Amino acid sequence: MVHSDTMTKEPSIEPAAAAVFEQARPRLLGLAYRILGSLADAEDAVQDTFVKWADAERADIDTPAAWLTTVCTRRCLDLLRAAQRTRVSYVGAWLPEPVQTGLPAESAIGEGEVGEGPELAVSLTTAFLLMLERLTPKERAAFLLREVFDRPYGEIAAALDLKEAACRKLVSRAKDHVERAQVRHRTPAERQDRLLAAFRAAVEEGATAPLAALLADDIRLSADGGGKVPTLGRILQGREAVMRFVGRALPRLWAGQRWRPVILNGTRAFLMERDHRTVAAVTFAYDPEGRATGVFILRNPDKLAALRPVTIQ
The missing domain is CATH 3.10.450.50 (Nuclear Transport Factor 2; Chain: A,)
Incomplete structure (x- = not known):
């Protein structure tokens, strides 16, 4: 696993800016976990995003939520590429790190952070996460941002540094993979x-x-x-x-x-x-x-x- 060192030192930040980030944290963690398949790495990506937020010229940021999504997505893609290089030498089958859901709030591991509600829960299953492994990193990110987190194509294009048309193609290809895999449904x-x-x-x-x-x-x-x-x-x-x-x-x-x-x-x-x-x-x-x-x-x-x-x- 890839871990950053930013967990050891919290940057100083004014309360209002910290509140903006905390409001976005659940969505960022949910996105990062689905991209990376590892809760530990997802937490690192979100913490790295917080550090960048603390250091940013926030007065120049028109839409904080979109800015945070872009930074977090790009950090996740960097970590994913590093993780994929490591997985080449992984011994045996690789499975995503599980997250524990459905627990009382005091016992849950990121219940509301990783995924809340039935539609988000479908995109948490082991089968779904393994299907995402068959996509390219940008296909994975584009699909999740659009189909799971319902982000506009303009925001996705900014996050992936692509044209909107290219993002639509990425999502379309990814949707074809998902539909063929038949992993996005609820089992009673x-x-x-x-x-x-x-x-x-x-x-x-x-x-x-x-x-x-x-x-x-x-x-x-x-x-x-x-x-x-x-x-x-x-x-x-x-x-x-x-x-x-x-x-x-x-x-x-x-x-x-x-x-x-x-x-x-x-x-x-x-x-x-x-x-x-x-x-x-x-x-x-x-x-x-x-x-x-x-x-x-x-x-x-x-x-x-x-x-x-x-x-x-």
Whole structure:
């Protein structure tokens, strides 16, 4: 992960200007997280934006919100390019750092900051964030600014230093990718709960038939250990391969662990605990019919560090 050093020193700024930034912070953090797929890096990008805001000639800025969006977007693109170079040597599958949503305010990690409301929650899912990885950095930023945060094309053009026509083409191409991937839809909570119950029963009780009936034929299972902990060295694809792993390997690997149902990235999920320590996060992807198309097992301890074992009923 890329981290700035600006967190260690807060620049001085008058209260009125600080209030303007704090009003924009939730939107900036939500945008940065979706561009970068990392809450830690998103927080760095927002902090870097604050430093620039504190140092700026604010009397010359006509529209502070647009100015802050531009600065934050450009900083995110710089961090994203650096992160993509690092990911070339990433060990195994890469999954985005999860954010914990749906918690009481005192326990949530950026609930209102990263995404608030049903439409924003859809763009937080692991499947959606992984789809964004297939876009170019500017396609990703343009799509998010327009389709998720509803920013005008003039503001997007300024942020990306492009003509409005070029931004429209970027958004159009990105929308085509999103529509083909079929990842921007809401899966009913009841369907998610049914899958989680079947998944747990398959691991703990060996009852695999109910789970198999809820999986798409081409389901994929990915595990991210980041080279720091043992995990799968490849992505499993197809119902038979996934069921074999879930029904045979996971009962042995997860024996004695505690299951905690939580909400991660706006969807039902599990945290797995051993000795009061979170050792895995498990999230799922669904097709428009509610069948599971992806199982994502995150074991990289760096990405698990911010998650809190607060169970959602």
